[in-house]
Amino acid sequence: MKRSEINAIMQDADAFIRAHGFHLPPFAYWTPETWATKGPGVREIVECGLGWDITDFGSGDYPRVGLFLFTIRNGRAENLKRMRGKLYCEKLLIVGVGQVTPMHFHWSKTEDIINRGGGDLVIQLYNATADEQLADTPVTVSVDGELRTVPAGGKIVLTPGESITLVDHCYHQFWAERGRVLAGEVSLVNDDARDNRFLEPIGRFPAIEEDVPPLHLLTQDYARYYRG
Numbered sequence: 308m309k310r311s312e313i314n315a316i317m318q319d320a321d322a323f324i325r326a327h328g329f330h331l332p333p334f335a336y337w338t339p340e341t342w343a344t345k346g347p348g349v350r351e352i353v354e355c356g357l358g359w360d361i362t363d364f365g366s367g368d369y370p371r372v373g374l375f376l377f378t379i380r381n382g383r384a385e386n387l388k389r390m391r392g393k394l395y396c397e398k399l400l401i402v403g404v405g406q407v408t409p410m411h412f413h414w415s416k417t418e419d420i421i422n423r424g425g426g427d428l429v430i431q432l433y434n435a436t437a438d439e440q441l442a443d444t445p446v447t448v449s450v451d452g453e454l455r456t457v458p459a460g461g462k463i464v465l466t467p468g469e470s471i472t473l474v475d476h477c478y479h480q481f482w483a484e485r486g487r488v489l490a491g492e493v494s495l496v497n498d499d500a501r502d503n504r505f506l507e508p509i510g511r512f513p514a515i516e517e518d519v520p521p522l523h524l525l526t527q528d529y530a531r532y533y534r535g
């Protein structure tokens with residue numbers, strides 16, 4: 308992705324988020340110059356991957372295969388071993404009409420995906436086989452605490468206010484219909500480096516062509532700008 312495209316997506320997303328009465332934390336608006344002045348006190352932001360996360364999954368076509376994410380809070384994977392500290396994660400997502408987040412599951416993470424407003428969020432579901440392919444068995448999920456069962460590859464449509472719980476090893480891909488969706492994700496600690504099983508081999512983070520300076524840093528930029 309070009310940096311100019313990422314900057315434009317950030318500005319557009321910020322306006323969309325505000326239009327829904329939601330607000331990002333102040334560190335969202337730090338510039339690369341501000342980041343260069345930060346010391347060890349902001350290590351949690353860096354180490355837990357908080358912040359802007361915009362990806363085309365390596366597709367080169369963000370409007371059709373891509374996802375906007377902002378990680379608002381997240382713990383560390385090692386917290387799970389001692390069952391102490393921050394064991395949870397919260398993200399804000401923006402899903403475009405027909406913009407697909409490709410089929411994947413998580414080995415460890417259970418996540419709730421919440422339609423917080425806008426259009427409808429369509430989630431297609433499969434169980435995983437023992438060798439991590441698509442099973443042909445019916446899928447049972449909890450939608451706001453009520454069990455629903457769909458056939459393999461069946462879809463659940465979340466209208467604004469509705470949410471779904473996706474447990475580990477449940478394959479899911481999603482996109483919006485009728486209008487762009489502001490979505491939330493509330494989950495167990497998130498470890499993007501180790502806990503995503505994509506059905507097709509794709510990239511979780513985009514390669515970036517630096518045609519202009521960054522407006523704000525993506526989580527994947529911290530290693531280059533943060534000296535703390």
Ligand SMILES: [Fe+2]
Pocket residue numbers: 411412413418479
């Ligand atoms: Fe997921």
